Amino acid sequence: MFHKAKHHMLATELWEVLWIGSGGALDVLGTFVQQLVCVSSGDQSSPLFRASMGARRNLVINPFGDRYPDDDSAKLVMVQADGLEYAANGSDRHVLVYWLNGTDNHGERYMQLVHLTGGPGNYSFFSTSVQRQPPQTVTLYELGTFTRAQRDQIIALARAVRFDKRSYVNNCQTWLRDVLEAMVNADLISRALLEEIDAGIPLKTRVPELPADTSA
Known part of the structure; x- marks a missing residue:
């Protein structure tokens, strides 16, 4: 269980993952949770921490965007x-x-x-x-x-x-x-x-x- 004050942002990330409604998110959920544990004691105000969380959010929301981007076909x-x-x-x-x-x-x-x-x-x-x-x-x-x-x-x-x-x-x-x-x-x-x-x-x-x- 996340501490409410310190990990509000982390809990919000997980909430969005669990409600995303697509099987692709489940593929990376385990990795995402492991990464949350690694950064859970970090300084949430630091640019490095926020960049790390942004990368993890993108991993869940858009896990295949780099491999399968949109193209110019109809x-x-x-x-x-x-x-x-x-x-x-x-x-x-x-x-x-x-x-x-x-x-x-x-x-x-x-x-x-x-x-x-x-x-x-x-x-x-x-x-x-x-x-x-x-x-x-x-x-x-x-x-x-x-x-x-x-x-x-x-x-x-x-x-x-x-x-x-x-x-x-x-x-x-x-x-x-x-x-x-x-x-x-x-x-x-x-x-x-x-x-x-x-x-x-x-x-x-x-x-x-x-x-x-x-x-x-």
Whole structure:
């Protein structure tokens, strides 16, 4: 268990890893935890410590980005939703946008993900995240074939979405709806396609954030 004061940043790193929603993160989680132990007694205010933590964050968020970067070819871009249908218990399906960056000699596929990671009260968006595609049951929706410039535009639109990372009432589905709305407004996809995806998942609509707790 991390000491709350000294290791708040380290605990936050782990929280983001555990909620990232992609099998690629699990491949490097063990190494990441070992590295945390090595630096846990360091001076968190030092530039060296912060650079070390930044490198470790990148190892988890973007473990395959150097080996499988995006290229200039036109690519099919997809929306993915966990599972095959809306869960009967009402639990939320993780959703994301992705495209294929490469395949290794064993047939493993490496995808560039555009999604909101984390969980209630601690969300994050990382503009470059290349993960191995794990075996899983998902529903896929085609957004279309996009050039490299258009994919970069999708990332820029996602980065521009205003989202309270401390939210307990909005989540990755809310965020993705906003990204797709921005893509409609930029003439990248049609309104009809957004409505089809919304009906199939379905996506959440943004609601007002809860008032800040002022009791402390």
